[in-house]
Amino acid sequence: MTLGRALLQLLVFPGLLYAVPVAWLMLWIERKLTARLQGRIGPPFYQPFFDFVKLLAKRPLPRPPLQALAMSALPVLAVASTLGALALLPVFPHGGGFGGDLVLLVALLEVPPLCGVLAGFVSRSLYGELGATREAVLSIAYSLPFLAALVALAAAANSLSLSVISQQAMWQVRVPALIALALCLPVKLRVNPFSVANAEQEIYAGATTEFEGPRLALWELAHGLEWVALTGMWAVLAFPSADAPWPLRASLFVAISLLLVLAIATVAAATARLKLAQAARMYWLWGFAIGLIALVVAMVSP
Amino acid sequence: MGILDDLVRTARRRSPWLFHLNAGSCNGCDIELVTCLTPRYDVEQLGIRLEGSPRHADIIVVSGPVTRTTRVAVETVYAQVPDPKVVVALGSCPASCNVFAGSPTIEGPLDRIIPVDVYVPGCPPRPDAIMAGIADAIAILAGGGRT
Numbered sequence: 001m002t003l004g005r006a007l008l009q010l011l012v013f014p015g016l017l018y019a020v021p022v023a024w025l026m027l028w029i030e031r032k033l034t035a036r037l038q039g040r041i042g043p044p045f046y047q048p049f050f051d052f053v054k055l056l057a058k059r060p061l062p063r064p065p066l067q068a069l070a071m072s073a074l075p076v077l078a079v080a081s082t083l084g085a086l087a088l089l090p091v092f093p094h095g096g097g098f099g100g101d102l103v104l105l106v107a108l109l110e111v112p113p114l115c116g117v118l119a120g121f122v123s124r125s126l127y128g129e130l131g132a133t134r135e136a137v138l139s140i141a142y143s144l145p146f147l148a149a150l151v152a153l154a155a156a157a158n159s160l161s162l163s164v165i166s167q168q169a170m171w172q173v174r175v176p177a178l179i180a181l182a183l184c185l186p187v188k189l190r191v192n193p194f195s196v197a198n199a200e201q202e203i204y205a206g207a208t209t210e211f212e213g214p215r216l217a218l219w220e221l222a223h224g225l226e227w228v229a230l231t232g233m234w235a236v237l238a239f240p241s242a243d244a245p246w247p248l249r250a251s252l253f254v255a256i257s258l259l260l261v262l263a264i265a266t267v268a269a270a271t272a273r274l275k276l277a278q279a280a281r282m283y284w285l286w287g288f289a290i291g292l293i294a295l296v297v298a299m300v301s302p
Numbered sequence: 303m304g305i306l307d308d309l310v311r312t313a314r315r316r317s318p319w320l321f322h323l324n325a326g327s328c329n330g331c332d333i334e335l336v337t338c339l340t341p342r343y344d345v346e347q348l349g350i351r352l353e354g355s356p357r358h359a360d361i362i363v364v365s366g367p368v369t370r371t372t373r374v375a376v377e378t379v380y381a382q383v384p385d386p387k388v389v390v391a392l393g394s395c396p397a398s399c400n401v402f403a404g405s406p407t408i409e410g411p412l413d414r415i416i417p418v419d420v421y422v423p424g425c426p427p428r429p430d431a432i433m434a435g436i437a438d439a440i441a442i443l444a445g446g447g448r449t
Binding site: 031035038039040041042043044046047049050051053054057058059060061127200201204205208209210211212213216 | 309310312313314316317340341344346347349353354355357358360382384385386
């Protein structure tokens with residue numbers, strides 16, 4: 001992968017220039033769909049953009065220097081690592097030898113939840129600490145099926161490269177692995193029925209309770225980018241589209257991402273929040289069962 | 303800088319987030335405020351959101367006559383909201399202490415404790431009146447609010 005191509009992926013597609021508007025679009029789809037299903041009209045499509053600008057224009061509150069530094073650096077790190085994860089997605093697979101490294105992708109996708117946990121504790125708010133604790137417990141819970149599914153895919157394709165996996169993984173492995181991954185998306189995106197970590201009305205806003213103005217704007221952006229990155233990863237793994245011309249490949253990527261957002265938002269609007277123990281049990285039992293099926297099939301099949 | 307200022311002003315007008323503070327209210331005004339979020343009135347289409355944390359808010363909506371025990375909370379929450387911010391006094395109680403005026407446990411009205419920008423009279427006010435009051439608050443916020 002040449003430097004120019006890497007920059008193109010990071011800054012244009014599927015990186016910054018594509019991801020930020022689409023992140024706002026996905027945040028809007030979630031809110032609009034929830035409103036429509038509740039019989040309301042819901043916010044206009046430019047809502048997340050104006051929320052972001054308004055939060056950026058608020059004056060930050062005075063805080064102790066170290067806390068202020070940590071509270072600004074953590075959301076920046078979350079945004080940066082999610083953008084990095086997006087740049088790794090091999091939407092155009094024939095770009096030299098580097099087709100998106102699975103280990104690096106998983107590591108980068110784990111950074112925002114980790115930043116969230118640290119942010120909750122560093123804000124020294126009771127609700128922030130509660131949200132951070134829940135986030136930490138949940139990330140242990142969903143990591144099991146999430147990693148099991150990815151390991152199964154890697155074993156099936158006998159490679160750690162995302163583009164090779166999306167081409168070569170067998171469908172009997174791919175289907176249960178994709179189901180397990182889809183099950184992990186709502187909790188990673190903190191929406192119902194797994195909105196335990198940011199439980200509004202219950203612990204206010206969880207880890208971001210104490211964040212204001214520009215810092216909160218960055219968290220909102222990081223959250224939107226997580227939507228793009230996680231649904232994008234699922235879309236890349238779901239379709240072996242190497243033979244298709246690039247416009248078709250790119251539009252398939254966008255279409256599958258948006259369909260997945262619609263599905264997640266519909267489930268979110270139709271369900272109520274589970275308790276922490278229920279959510280964790282669900283991932284360790286049913287999530288891991290599906291992941292294990294994928295893993296066993298991948299090991300057994302030739 | 304002109305375009306940027308216009309953008310910020312538009313963004314403030316389109317995305318006002320409320321924090322609701324109950325300073326000893328009887329719950330009448332509180333129910334009417336939450337009614338604004340229901341499908342019948344649906345203020346989310348104007349970008350209005352009810353936030354749980356004062357750190358996220360632009361507009362503080364105070365109901366109740368400010369009792370002796372809630373005075374500290376009112377002052378704390380006012381300091382916790384980042385600038386620019388606007389204060390809306392919801393109902394008759396924060397405006398005049400209503401039927402509780404003269405009680406030894408009441409420290410109101412609200413404008414003795416924090417500066418108030420918009421009064422929404424009524425006991426309780428109708429959701430339409432609350433939305434009109436919030437619209438006034440939004441106009442103040444777009445112009446830079448209280449800093």
